[in-house]
Amino acid sequence: MALGRRDAEIAAQIGGTEAQVSVQRLRLLRKLKIQSQAQLVDVAEKLARWPSSPIAPPPRPGPPAPSGR
Numbered sequence: 001m002a003l004g005r006r007d008a009e010i011a012a013q014i015g016g017t018e019a020q021v022s023v024q025r026l027r028l029l030r031k032l033k034i035q036s037q038a039q040l041v042d043v044a045e046k047l048a049r050w051p052s053s054p055i056a057p058p059p060r061p062g063p064p065a066p067s068g069r
Contacts, residue, residue: 007022008021
């Protein structure tokens, strides 16, 4: 959700239907008292820091390693 994915995309990724994802999205937003996309992104970023999170963004590439030549 925080990555801007549509319900249909999320449903395809995790299984289930678009309607199921939509209902769960609404329940989650109400439970967390989230009112905006910015709040959703903030919460998701905090939760994505957990190593077991399936929505953790890929690691950012660092500077290139120096060659040993």
